[in-house]
Amino acid sequence: xxxxxxxxxxxxxxxxxxxxxxxxxxxxxxxxxxxxxxxxxxxxxxxxxxxxxxxxxxxxxxxxxxxxxxxxxxxxxxxxxxxxxxxxxxxxxxxxxxxxxxxxxxxxxxxxxxxxxxxxxxxxxxxxxxxxxxxxxxxxxxxxxxxxxxxxxxxxxxxxxxxxxxxxxxxxxxxxxxxxxxxxxxxxxxxxxxxxxxxxxxxxxxxxxxxxxxxxxxxxxxxxxxxxxxxxxxxxxxxxxxxxxxxxxxxxxxxxxxxxxxxxxxxxxxxxxxxxxxxxxxxxxxxxxxxxxxxxxxxxxxxxxxxxxxxxxxxxxxxxxxxxxxxxxxxxxxxxxxxxxxxxxxxxxxxxxxxxxxxxxxxxxxxxxxxxxxxxxxxxxxxxxxxxxxxxxxxxxxxxxxxxxxxxxxxxxxxxxxxxxxxxxxxxxxxxxxxxxxxxxxxxxxxxxxxxxxxxx
Numbered sequence: 300x301x302x303x304x305x306x307x308x309x310x311x312x313x314x315x316x317x318x319x320x321x322x323x324x325x326x327x328x329x330x331x332x333x334x335x336x337x338x339x340x341x342x343x344x345x346x347x348x349x350x351x352x353x354x355x356x357x358x359x360x361x362x363x364x365x366x367x368x369x370x371x372x373x374x375x376x377x378x379x380x381x382x383x384x385x386x387x388x389x390x391x392x393x394x395x396x397x398x399x400x401x402x403x404x405x406x407x408x409x410x411x412x413x414x415x416x417x418x419x420x421x422x423x424x425x426x427x428x429x430x431x432x433x434x435x436x437x438x439x440x441x442x443x444x445x446x447x448x449x450x451x452x453x454x455x456x457x458x459x460x461x462x463x464x465x466x467x468x469x470x471x472x473x474x475x476x477x478x479x480x481x482x483x484x485x486x487x488x489x490x491x492x493x494x495x496x497x498x499x500x501x502x503x504x505x506x507x508x509x510x511x512x513x514x515x516x517x518x519x520x521x522x523x524x525x526x527x528x529x530x531x532x533x534x535x536x537x538x539x540x541x542x543x544x545x546x547x548x549x550x551x552x553x554x555x556x557x558x559x560x561x562x563x564x565x566x567x568x569x570x571x572x573x574x575x576x577x578x579x580x581x582x583x584x585x586x587x588x589x590x591x592x593x594x595x596x597x598x599x600x601x602x603x604x605x606x607x608x609x610x611x612x613x614x615x616x617x618x619x620x621x622x623x624x625x626x627x628x629x630x631x632x633x634x635x636x637x638x639x640x641x642x643x644x645x646x647x648x649x650x651x652x653x654x655x656x657x658x659x660x661x662x663x664x665x666x667x668x669x670x671x672x673x674x675x676x677x678x679x680x681x682x683x684x685x686x687x688x689x690x691x692x693x694x695x696x697x698x699x700x701x702x703x704x705x706x707x708x709x710x711x712x713x714x715x716x717x718x719x720x721x722x723x724x725x726x727x728x729x730x731x732x733x734x735x736x737x738x739x740x741x742x743x744x745x746x747x748x749x750x751x752x753x754x755x756x
Contacts, residue, residue: 306337314352315341326340376469393727410478412656424451439498439503479554480520481591483594490623499562543578546583555578588653593657595659599695638706646670655730661723662723663724699713699722728743738755
């Protein structure tokens with residue numbers, strides 16, 4: 300595993316000692332804005348009672364992947380407006396709950412499914428960035444990305460990560476539970492890749508993306524922004540796409556990168572697809588696959604909504620939100636390709652697969668019925684983002700009722716959570732996954748309703 304430590308430039312990095320066996324020398328990943336970013340690479344034995352010390356502080360880590368293993372999945376850690384203006388206890392109520400749960404029954408992994416930060420305020424980090432946002436399309440295309448704009452944007456991203464990761468409830472858990480992360484649009488800014496008018500090819504927009512990418516590599520992947528010393532789990536050594544796979548005893552976690560190459564007509568580019576096709580090969584024979592898709596792979600019938608919005612005045616502002624989804628008409632062929640890849644992995648590879656998704660700020664689940672088994676999709680979103688109005692959830696439920704079967708004879712459908720009657724639950728939430736010997740179950744922790752009853756997966 301790796302530990303990320305950030306110090307001021309004039310301070311030496313602290314000592315890290317795994318199980319009291321001596322000091323680990325850190326690798327300097329980057330130095331920016333009078334801060335140094337260090338990575339400590341170390342291992343811990345696979346046993347109960349593993350721990351490390353950092354700067355004299357003791358951190359227990361649950362490394363025993365034996366008969367009983369607990370994982371948590373979180374997404375949407377923030378909101379678009381006023382995220383950090385809220386009382387921290389209210390913002391992080393579910394993080395605090397997850398900390399308490401970990402103290403009682405330790406988690407071995409924390410899976411972050413996207414929108415680890417909400418960086419939308421990047422538009423206010425510099426006067427010229429604000430000007431760009433308000434400019435006409437023609438003016439945006441002509442605008443240059445200056446050095447001071449680049450510094451302001453990168454500093455915003457790095458500062459924002461530090462602020463969010465330093466919140467006590469989040470910091471407590473992330474220092475004790477190893478994390479694996481994949482980004483989504485708010486880690487860049489809302490709707491990246493789905494905006495019209497050639498937005499992504501504009502110099503300022505590309506520069507802002509590159510700054511978000513730099514910060515993502517440091518703060519979520521814990522790798523140097525120049526691409527050196529990438530872990531083997533990241534399959535594209537050119538760093539055009541950051542899809543990764545990590546194998547644990549009995550578990551393989553796969554996360555395709557749905558943002559680095561995203562365009563209005565594609566969720567993944569050629570590199571992303573080639574990477575994903577490599578990642579699903581040679582998975583250990585008995586491993587369950589946890590496939591993290593930042594946007595749900597099973598969802599409601601969005602083509603109806605897209606058709607309505609095309610004829611409604613002033614509705615185009617919602618178009619990028621719909622374009623973000625696998626179910627958009629623009630991505631239908633790619634959606635089929637993704638489902639066929641899952642089907643082949645389950646049938647030909649003989650793997651049980653669970654899809655984990657976030658992004659929609661609601662809790663729900665879905666099933667994909669194929670020849671050899673049922674593939675479950677579990678959606679948990681968001682741990683900090685406020686839930687949308689109940690009417691929104693009911694409308695989505697109606698669209699789900701209409702049905703959407705992109706592969707003939709292999710239906711996908713959305714289902715209520717155990718004990719619920721509605722397909723979508725409009726409450727903040729996170730997901731717990733537990734393996735007891737070979738049996739898996741899932742439970743949603745819903746902010747108001749509490750812990751859902753067991754779902755055998």
